Amino acid sequence: MSILIAGAGIGGLIAALSLHTAGCEDVRVVEAAPEIRPLGAGINLLPNAVRELAALGLYGEPLRRSVPLEQLGYFNHHGQTVWSERRGHGAGHRWPQLAMPRGSLQELLADRVAERLGPDAVRTDARLAGFAVADSGRVQVDLGRRARGGTASTVETDVLVGADGIRSAVRGTLYPQEGAPRSQGVVVWRGVPRSRPFMGGRSMVVMDRDPLPRWSFGPVTLLGDAAHAMAPMGSNATAQAVVDARAQAHALSLHAEPVHALREYDRERRPAMNRLQLMNRAKDPEVVIDLACARARSRDSPAAATPTTCCRTANWRRSRTPTRRLPAPTRTRPTFPPRTGARRALRVRFPPVRPADPARTRSCFLSPHNPHSP
Secondary structure (H helix, E strand, O other), X not given: OEEEEEOXXXXXXXXXXXXXXXXXXXXXXXXXXXOOOOOOOEEEEOHHHHHHHHXXXXXXXXXXXXXXXXXXXXXXXXXXXXXXXXXHHHHOOOOOEEEEEHHHHHHHHHHHHHHHHOOOXXXXXXXXXXXXXXXXXXXXXXXXXXXXXOOOEEEEEOEEEEOOOOOXXXXXXXXXXXXXXEEEEEEEEOOOOOOOOOOOOOXXXXXXXXXXXXXXXXXXXXXXXXXXXXXXXXXXXXXXXXXXXXXXXXXXXXXXXXXXXXXXXHHHHHHHHHHXXXXXXXXXXXXXXHHHHHHXXXXXXXXXXXXXXXXXXXXXXXXXXXXXXXOOOOOOOOOXXXXXXXXXXXXXXXXXXXXXXXXXXXXXXXXXXXXXXO
């Protein structure tokens, strides 16, 4: 079986490594960029993604290049804690939660693909221009080049995997009516300095895609941002791309017929990712900031604070180091109806963190029925 992966990002490279580990020998990756360079901001690898990297023999090096996170906190502009929770080892997981530069992980994965699959496994300056499924069932893929004078070429493959990001050419061919990704009206800052603005333009506009009714079309499928680009709330985008790649390789290793394998991969992953997309669009779990802001009195003004005024001052921030606790807020007007007739202070309550079951921290895709399990 030959497999062509469009996109040499984290999801595409993990897919190549996973397919090779599962016994697929003819795996190629095409990348539109002229070269793979360590670009991008910081990412969070949740414990489920770290577990899958460890199953591929990729645990020690990412650990050395990253910072393990053990706590997540939300604070107001006075430095008071609105909410905090433990993460990674601190929450009882066997595997840590890691924060690292995206480019560093991509560079590491590209090196491992070259070592395990060969130096020619990744082809750069190869932009996917279109594809069609022939009568034989194989996919004919048209590739173009960005370089001046570059000529187009056509390759054939049994399976085409679209891992080419939020502006996926594969997705655009499957859903031509969808159009470009749309902004959610949210800006993410990489840092907020207490000084005059400098290094202008260092912000990201949050975009996402609507959930899809289908990822797999015969021998063609999607993964990662191409399948479920989501707002960066909850640190799930990179982690779920890793899990997508592992689930897809597992399905292809279990089923001799690739169309059936991709259908099973779609059935397993898409419903959960569609729900997660909508949850992240609703700012989960960052909604706690707006809830606390709407229910608490501002220390600087006798008027009740609102999410709009708090967000406008850009004083809400996240940190891994909690400070003093926020006093119990009081309610000044009936924004939310009380549970009883008495007037009570409204508080944001969260369930306690429960340690993870160690028996469930193994790779989701290790199966005694799969002879190619890593």
